[in-house]
Amino acid sequence: MERSIQTVNPATGEVIETYPLMSDDTVNARVAAAHRAFERWKTTPLAERAKIVRRIGALLRERADELAELMTREMGKPIAQCGGETGLCAGICDYSADHAAEVLGDEQRDFDGGRGLISYQPIGVILGIQPWNFPVYQVVRYAIASIIAGNAVLLKHAPNVWGTALALERLFVDAGLPEGVFSVLLIDTEQTERLIENDHVRGVTLTGSPAAGRAVGAKAGACLKKSVLELGSNDAYMILEDADLDTAVAACVQGRIYNAGQTCIAAKRFIVVDAIYDEFRRRLVEQLAAIEYGDPRDPNTALGPLARADLRDNLHDQVRRSIDAGATCTLGGEMPDGPGNFYPVTVLENVEPGTPAYEEELFGPVAVLIRVADEAAAIRVANDSRYGLGGGVFAGDVERATRIARDLFDTGMINVNGYQMAQPELPFGGVKDSGYGREHGGFGMREFVNIKSVMITP
The missing domain is CATH 3.40.605.10 (Aldehyde Dehydrogenase; Chain A, domain 1)
Structure with a gap:
């Protein structure tokens, strides 16, 4: 047959x-x-x-x-x-x-x-x-x-x-x-x-x-x-206290929702130092809340459906299990009605080690916000992952950010003060x-x- x-x-x-x-x-x-x-x-x-x-x-x-x-x-x-x-x-x-x-x-x-x-x-x-x-x-x-x-x-x-x-x-x-x-x-x-x-x-x-x-x-x-x-991967983007927040938020929004978040090098975990956490969070949630899913054939649509129904089901299961484990759902998190494999932009906070949102790759438009005390804690959390493909550092001091990216980030690719995807001129690949x-x-x-x-x- x-x-x-x-x-x-x-x-x-x-x-x-x-x-x-x-x-x-x-x-x-x-x-x-x-x-x-x-x-x-x-x-x-x-x-x-x-x-x-x-x-x-x-x-x-x-x-x-x-x-x-x-x-x-x-x-x-x-x-x-x-x-x-x-x-x-x-x-x-x-x-x-x-x-x-x-x-x-x-x-x-x-x-x-x-x-x-x-x-x-x-x-x-x-x-x-x-x-x-x-x-x-x-x-x-x-x-x-x-x-x-x-x-x-x-x-x-x-x-x-x-x-x-x-x-x-x-x-x-x-x-x-x-x-x-x-x-x-x-x-x-x-x-x-x-x-x-x-x-x-x-x-x-x-x-x-x-x-x-x-x-x-x-x-x-x-x-x-x-x-x-x-x-x-489960790429981490660190936002340090001297970062330009306009630049950081715009790049993080793009890095999270591009291709409906179905990208191995998408920005997934946003690790923000305490000094600027509240302001970064406010701006990020405000911009993400303005993004609605829609017909992917429409040139004005920024967020389309997930590629398959089982992928959407798995993503929603990860979100719900994270919430059940204590995470706060600040935005989205509800399965839509109607045809198509659409999923809303979602933001999770208060995410702890051992939960899906901390440990697993969320292959969809779900952003994870993690508050840390300082640069040292940000580096530790960023590297606290079994993955090591991409990531990013935002800081006003470019030399400082570059030093962190070069010497301390345990990934194959790192962005400094931006979100760039694959480049023909540069090697692509990861570790771990x-x-x-x-x-x-x-x-x-x-x-x-x-x-x-x-x-x-x-």
């Missing part, structure tokens, strides 16, 4: 499309085709690979409206935020094309008795297991780095955004990428686990939950295959339960290559 997956519009509950799952035979055939494509693609000169990647970026810009419509329909992203996602992806393509020769070029090093050549060689087929929250960016982030390095790429995308996945497959081919170098697999979790065992799959990258990361990392390790894991490995900034190009030493004796 043929199995299938339905995609559902999260704003209306209406079924969009039904996709049959691929059979194991089809999957195996696609993997074999990807390996054959890799054998040809790896011999393609780097300059030619860069040209194709640049054309992918150009097509992303040309098809931005088409992709925006898909993202809004499939996962509820406000239409006004979709252009930023495709623009970032095009920028990643441009950066990769501009810098691939520098990052992947051969290096010469002398050693006692000879000279060495260091070469960065592609290794084969790379499997990407990606989530739905940034349906285009999550794909481009890992795929472009591997493709320009000479690898072939498989995509196992989240089922609720399979329409976007297939649109990207068409776009890559239309840009001139040879058939098989980038392939979409419409498969379930069990098929994905078996796929990691395939001899042609040489590496695995996942963006998802810590539980998914443990499973995929363990499976890849058992097969002696490299993995890169990006596993979300947020995973390992890096993407962007050229670092992703070297994750799945054979760093080969050639020792030449005169």
